[in-house]
Amino acid sequence: MKLQQLEIADVRSIRQASVEPGDGLNLLVGGNGAGKTSVLEALHLLAYGRSFRGRVRDGLIRTGAPALQVFARWTEQDSSRRRQVGLRHAGNEWEGRLDGADVGQLSELCTALAAVTFEPGSHALLSGGGEPRRRLLDWGLFHVEPGFMPVWRRHARALKQRNALLKSGGALAALDAWDGELAAAGELLDRHRRAYVEALEPQVEHWAKELLPELGPAHHAYVPGWRREDLALADALLVSRERDLQLGYTTIGPHRADLQLGFAARPGHEALSRGQSKLAALALLLAQAEDFRARRGEWPLILLDDLASELDRQHRHALLSALVASGAQVFITGTELEALALDPAWPSTVFHVEHGLCGRLDSSSER
Numbered sequence: 222m223k224l225q226q227l228e229i230a231d232v233r234s235i236r237q238a239s240v241e242p243g244d245g246l247n248l249l250v251g252g253n254g255a256g257k258t259s260v261l262e263a264l265h266l267l268a269y270g271r272s273f274r275g276r277v278r279d280g281l282i283r284t285g286a287p288a289l290q291v292f293a294r295w296t297e298q299d300s301s302r303r304r305q306v307g308l309r310h311a312g313n314e315w316e317g318r319l320d321g322a323d324v325g326q327l328s329e330l331c332t333a334l335a336a337v338t339f340e341p342g343s344h345a346l347l348s349g350g351g352e353p354r355r356r357l358l359d360w361g362l363f364h365v366e367p368g369f370m371p372v373w374r375r376h377a378r379a380l381k382q383r384n385a386l387l388k389s390g391g392a393l394a395a396l397d398a399w400d401g402e403l404a405a406a407g408e409l410l411d412r413h414r415r416a417y418v419e420a421l422e423p424q425v426e427h428w429a430k431e432l433l434p435e436l437g438p439a440h441h442a443y444v445p446g447w448r449r450e451d452l453a454l455a456d457a458l459l460v461s462r463e464r465d466l467q468l469g470y471t472t473i474g475p476h477r478a479d480l481q482l483g484f485a486a487r488p489g490h491e492a493l494s495r496g497q498s499k500l501a502a503l504a505l506l507l508a509q510a511e512d513f514r515a516r517r518g519e520w521p522l523i524l525l526d527d528l529a530s531e532l533d534r535q536h537r538h539a540l541l542s543a544l545v546a547s548g549a550q551v552f553i554t555g556t557e558l559e560a561l562a563l564d565p566a567w568p569s570t571v572f573h574v575e576h577g578l579c580g581r582l583d584s585s586s587e588r
């Protein structure tokens with residue numbers, strides 16, 4: 222996926238910006254508060270329908286503007302098909318266009334443009350609760366498994382209905398029916414996720430070795446959210462029904478699933494440092510990006526926010542040389558170009574960001 226044009230209007234301090242990215246590394250450089258992260262946020266919004274810094278209505282729209290607008294254009298690598306997406310978001314309502322036609326659901330835009338984002342909050346992928354890891358798995362499946370979204374929706378609906386019944390102390394017959402539906406959808410969801418985690422194994426090993434060789438071989442495993450080795454989900458739901466009725470929500474199942482990542486040199490519960498957690502999170506994200514490339518024939522966009530303050534020089538160099546070799550299109554923010562310690566041979570385009578304006582400085586061939 223190689224973005225050729227990005228237009229941003231009224232995102233945080235950006236009144237209007239037009240960016241024509243280069244094919245390799247795109248470096249967004251500028252002082253603190255200049256608006257660099259906002260450019261990545263705008264791209265992330267097109268790819269995920271939300272920001273990585275909170276809800277759209279909590280500050281993403283420039284103060285005083287009625288709505289933000291983002292537009293992106295690119296050419297698909299395998300088919301040479303030209304694609305474009307546009308989004309106007311007013312906080313509570315939005316309008317989206319995909320290839321010139323209106324879309325009814327934000328997820329239609331997100332299917333078209335894929336991006337993997339590494340930002341200061343990404344360490345939560347390793348150090349926080351299971352939700353970001355489930356989201357990571359589901360994002361990958363959403364893009365590489367056409368049949369996944371209906372299963373995900375079916376499961377989410379059944380869980381919502383069962384929880385509503387549990388909360389209201391609902392009729393047992395109705396609970397039986399929703400247990401059946403939740404178990405059927407949950408088993409399917411579990412199967413998709415398990416197969417996906419298994420398929421990711423070589424990529425996780427590869428990126429962990431690339432970024433964290435000092436921790437030894439990486440291993441990861443899918444944790445299903447109930448004792449699947451002992452019980453089918455339908456039986457597990459029945460067993461936990463009494464407790465679920467008391468608590469008013471479903472305590473077991475794929476909505477409690479998790480992904481565990483460990484390293485040979487850190488057995489047991491020895492904690493990773495904060496920097497190692499970030500690198501491990503990055504390894505997971507890039508493993509997913511590489512799996513996307515293997516199945517879809519092109520890389521998603523790689524967005525790396527504030528890279529110089531997230532990774533030390535050695536890890537940064539390892540990451541960037543691997544990304545340059547991969548051929549992915551990468552967007553990196555930083556306060557100083559020198560701090561990124563780029564190799565002059567790497568194809569790169571520099572944009573200077575100032576007061577919410579984004580101007581192209583030069584490309585590596587001109588430097």
Ligand SMILES: Nc1ncnc2c1ncn2[C@@H]1O[C@H](COP(=O)(O)OP(=O)(O)OP(=O)(O)O)[C@@H](O)[C@H]1O
Pocket residue numbers: 232233234235251252253254255256257258259260280281282283284527554556
């Ligand atoms: N809703 C808003 N309307 C106008 N300006 C905003 C809004 N929200 C944030 N800002 C301003 O936009 C800028 C946000 O910029 P952003 O976080 O993208 O900067 P940055 O270049 O990544 O900075 P840093 O290097 O400090 O991380 C800040 O100056 C902030 O005060």
